[in-house]
Amino acid sequence: AxxxxxxxxxxxxxxxxxxxxxxxxxxxxxxxxxxxxxxxxxxxxGKPAVEEFVHLDDKVANDELLWMVLCAERSSEHPLAVAVVKYCEARLSELESDFASKVFSPPEFQAVTGKGVSCNVNGRTVAIGNRPFMKLLKIPPADNEVERRMLAMEDTGATAILVAVDGELAAVCGISDExxxxxxxxxxxxxxxxxxxxxxxxxxxxxxxxxxxxxxxxxxxxxxxxxxxxxxxxxxxxxxxxxxxxxxxxxxxxxxxxxxxxxxxxxxxxxxxxxxxxxxxxxxxxxxxxxxxxxxxxxxxxxxx
Ligand code: ADP
Ligand code: MG
Missing domain, CATH: 3.40.50.1000 (HAD superfamily/HAD-like)
Known part of the structure; x- marks a missing residue:
């Protein structure tokens, strides 16, 4: 040539x-x-943002759940984690919650590639990730209504992730990327x-x-x-x-x-x-x-x- x-x-x-x-x-x-x-x-x-965060039950207070999720995701470098952290910080500050000042990085943090993160926050196990991750952790699957909600998020092109606290689903989160x-x-x-x-x-x-x-x-x-x-x-x-x-x-x-x-x-x-x-x-x-x-x-x- x-x-x-x-x-x-x-x-x-x-x-x-x-x-x-x-x-x-x-x-x-x-x-x-x-x-x-x-x-x-x-x-x-490549700049995902949280569109929906649905708290599934009242076993944990809303601001406490946001705080746990924030603590769990802040050690992850995944773009989805960055979006979740930003969302939780904004909500906690909007709610003027005391938890906003208690944010820390849990020592036993674990990230599983392609699946999600888990750690221990003040004696409670928090896991955040996709369905296969929840299955891996033997967490009972979402009921029909939650599953329908996830499918609806996914049909818009968003990524739906689940939050579990102490082995039970606690929230579902829809994250979208333009x-x-x-x-x-x-x-x-x-x-x-x-x-x-x-x-x-x-x-x-x-x-x-x-x-x-x-x-x-x-x-x-x-x-x-x-x-x-x-x-x-x-x-x-x-x-x-x-x-x-x-x-x-x-x-x-x-x-x-x-x-x-x-x-x-x-x-x-x-x-x-x-x-x-x-x-x-x-x-x-x-x-x-x-x-x-x-x-x-x-x-x-x-x-x-
Ligand atoms: P991609 O190539 O789309 O970035 P990854 O293989 O990194 O995909 O992750 C696949 C899936 O694993 C994500 O869509 C999400 O459901 C889950 N996941 C991975 N890391 C995290 C995290 N830190 N928080 C929540 N979910 C996660
Ligand atoms: Mg890429």
Missing amino acids: APTAIMTGTGVGAQNGVLIKGGEALESAANVDTIIFDKTGTLTM LKDDSPDTISRLRGSGVECWMVTGDNARTARAIARRVGLDERYVVSEALPATKVLKVESLQKDGKVVAMVGDGINDSPALVQANLGVAIGAGTDIAIEAADMVLVRNCVSDVAVALDLSKAIFSRIK
Whole structure:
């Protein structure tokens, strides 16, 4: 390939916030026919907020429950935990509760990847996480009404999480994360130019399906409850089908898949690990820059071929 064309292409990319790590990356980009997008922080803003917090019984006072949840989640770095902490702090201050001044970080804190957190708050066991986490802890499942409420949250694309105190469900919480403005347009544009688009996520199937619908992806192109290794397997299986695969993601969770893909693309305020693993970095956090990058590389490689 002509080095000058590649240099020019790399330069034009940089002017548009598309950082390309070398000519090989540019050539891979020109051949991509399949793109896998991560959901959270890639197609969505990655800034979740609590929409609903439903206290299920009166065994624990409302402010005390908020306090326990706040103590439990403040040691977690998960974006959902950040949203929960912010919500609990705001509610406690609104309620002018004494508990606001008693916040601490429980010493026996435990986080289970892809499931949730648990700890001991003043002699009581608090667990916060998804259904599989509650099942793992042998906490009796939600009754029909609570389950219906969770399903309704999930159908809007929100993530529903459960709170248990001393082995019994105490609250259900709906957390939503806005779509990026340009996600639906970008997917439709890419699909229109013949690129196969997929979405992978650690989130549950129902939430994933609702988000997929809103960005214009059929549920056949959605992989949910995906651990980092599952994301790698998805890339590999498409490659075995002869596809040239780009993986677009922002998180540590995505890094192994970024490495496996023919083209790894880190987006926006992605973690350093994702940026390190990627062949291409989209500085501006715009999903549409994925299409810009592919168009640019195709323009260069059609010229020199
Ligand atoms: P994602 O790739 O969507 O960030 P993760 O694998 O990190 O997914 O988490 C999957 C699910 O595990 C979350 O959707 C949530 O239900 C649950 N979970 C993980 N960590 C926490 C936490 N700190 N608090 C509550 N729920 C959590
Ligand atoms: Mg992500």
